Amino acid sequence: MTSTTFSGPARLLHWIMAVLIIAMLFIGVAMVATVGTSHNWLVPLHKSVGATLLVLVLARLAVRAIHRPPPLPAEMPGPQKAIAHLSHLVLYALMIALPLVGWSMLSAGGYPITVFGALHLPPLLSPDRALYATLRHLHTYLAYTLFLTVIAHLSAALMHGLLFKDGVFQSMAAWRTRR
Amino acid sequence: MPASYTIKDILRRGGLLPLLAIGAVAGGATAAFAFAGGWLTPGHLHPAQIVNALEGHDGRHEGFRRAHAKGLCVVGHFDGNGQGLALSKASLFRHATTPVIGRFSLAGGVPNAGDGRVTFHSLALKFDLPGGEQWRMALNHVPVFPVATPQAFLDFQLATTPDPATGKPAPAKVQAYMARHPETKAFVDYMAKAPLPDSFANASYNSVNAFRFTNDQGQSRLVRWIFTPEAPFGELDKTTLASLPRDFLFDEVAGRLAQGPLVWHLSIILPNAGDPTDDATKAWPDDRQRVEVGTLTIDRAVTEDEGPCRDVNFDPTILPAGVAPSDDPLLAARSSVYAVGYTRRTGEPAAPSALANDKAFPAPVSGQSAAKEPAQ
């Protein structure tokens, strides 16, 4: 028995994470570009929300393993389906990679990894100068890639909702789970 | 109506307007992103501009700090006496011993510059507190700073950047800057008059910026602090600076440490009402209440090449619970500027420090990494 919508937990996690990830992208570029005092609270906020997102994405994968997502409409052209699946794979990969790269780069830089003011995460790697620089740049590149993928994803979602009208938008946007 | 995926069908069904709307959403989101990153705001001060200005001022020396480029690692410990807990719950202030690594440095971006300069003698420290907490400081021997804001810092660097033609800053630019910044003029006059310590060992080291302390009762206040040396003060003759050996200050402190540890007393300075807490160009009067909270002992020096300090970013906003940045605009700027500098220099191969082959620092015994500390 397949439903036409994502499960309740999947939709809840999708929308919470959508808000947080978009916020993280904006906080990230804003905090590294400012010399103002907002830097003092943006950086700790970025780390705390980033660590939260790592936990959330793991929960989301578990939910996905339990409640399989609804199939894409049968009439949707094959290549378009493939692109949809590939883009979701990219989104998941980046949602996992970004927090891990953030945590690893702070480890390689010998920084304390402080989240929620008082929690100190253990380093994932031992300090390594060149590795820090590499991971720091990787964090930027991955974040920009995520931003572009999210924009494409958002545009595609709106096209499903406003143009194709094939129920794909509703599968994530519905309030209630539908069979 | 069945779903349809071809452009022709979509346009026939009046899909043009929604299509444009979707484009506008995507374009608008991208513009908002660029705006957040400061790319669309002319005059937005980006930390990279300040690092560029430092590189323009002193040259780009790959692998080195863009300021305070010449330095020496130190290793020691801090003994809290418990008195500081009334002011801040920071675990450093407990009656306990905390391991410390640090770095003596001279201001300026030239890694092998001579030590005989009227400039900051500095000490950076990293305290490793229980539970993975850290407290990092970057301290100067002078209690005040030449500029109050990051914009003034940038303008000051640009105005004093040597003209390639003459090798000296253009006097007109310097004068124009000083006319707009009496606080920098006052600082330069102060530096010219103030005695310059003849050792890293007998200099005081100041937080310069104010910080917010919060104790266990939740009471919070703004403070500055100073490390006062036990070694008696001695003054350098400013008229003979140029004739001194290139590395004399670093060699001198290495010699002292070979004889025994060096000790400083940490005092927290409490302002009176009205003392500026967001302006590092303004000193607090000497009579302000001070609370001594413990002693810093430096046991030994190790070159940057062998020691634990080179690849550390002594970002003064890396603070333990009980200490937070003040609203001094320099403090937040230091954090973002040091991060840019740190990313640049760690992305370049490490070059030998000025002291790498200095006989004052014996090479580590082969077969054991004598001086290497975990850079944790």
Ligand code: HEM
């Ligand atoms: C804010 C605008 C967003 C809208 C309108 C939106 C809409 C949708 C829709 C309609 C689906 C269902 C697609 C399908 O069944 O194939 C979906 C799935 C998905 N969305 Fe979003 N989304 C948004 C933001 C995000 C963000 C920021 C992310 C994360 C970076 C994200 C990640 C995903 C993933 C990974 C899936 C696939 C779920 C799965 O198959 O498990 N979305 N989204």
Ligand code: HEM
């Ligand atoms: C989904 C998760 C995350 C996203 C989308 C994200 C995004 C970003 C972005 C866009 C930037 C600015 C990059 C630039 O313009 O150079 C940034 C910087 C940064 N991120 Fe993340 N990040 C995430 C997770 C994390 C985590 C978990 C940590 C650490 C625990 C972290 C630590 C940092 C730090 C420290 C910086 C700034 C470093 C500096 O000033 O040089 N990030 N991030």
Ligand code: HEM
């Ligand atoms: C907006 C103002 C300031 C800017 C832009 C600035 C810039 C810099 C930069 C780029 C570095 C090299 C950092 C690295 O690569 O790790 C540095 C180091 C340093 N700064 Fe500042 N600085 C500022 C204010 C101050 C103030 C107010 C003090 C006073 C205590 C100070 C003391 C130091 C010290 C002691 C170091 C050497 C730290 C070490 O040994 O790693 N700076 N500064």
